[in-house]
Amino acid sequence: MANNTIRVRMVRGANDADVAALKAWLEREHRLEVLRNGGRLEIREQPSVQDPDSSPMGAAMDIVLVLVGAAATKLFDEVYEQVKSGVRAWRENRRAVERGEPPEVEVAPENDGR
Structure with missing residues (x-):
């Protein structure tokens, strides 16, 4: 299956307010906003998928764009x-x-296994 999901993860120095602020910022990015308003893009917060080798520091939520x-x-x-x-x-x-x-931020494609 082709990628249709992008995960935005704050990896260091972030808190939940940073996650909310970045999500709001992305929602206002014009091209993303047009897609979202047209029902072609969803932007939501989901529990963070932590890399087992990473430290547990940082926000507990990721931003997922589908x-x-x-x-x-x-x-x-x-x-x-x-x-x-x-x-x-x-x-x-x-x-x-x-x-x-x-905060440092990772942006990566994610296989949507649903």
């Missing part, structure tokens, strides 16, 4: 790049408005 519909595979690369760009912009903004370094 492309919906037959055209999802064609859109995947575009959405993946938009998510990475949105995460970079959010980190720059957070650095400008809050003290300290923003």
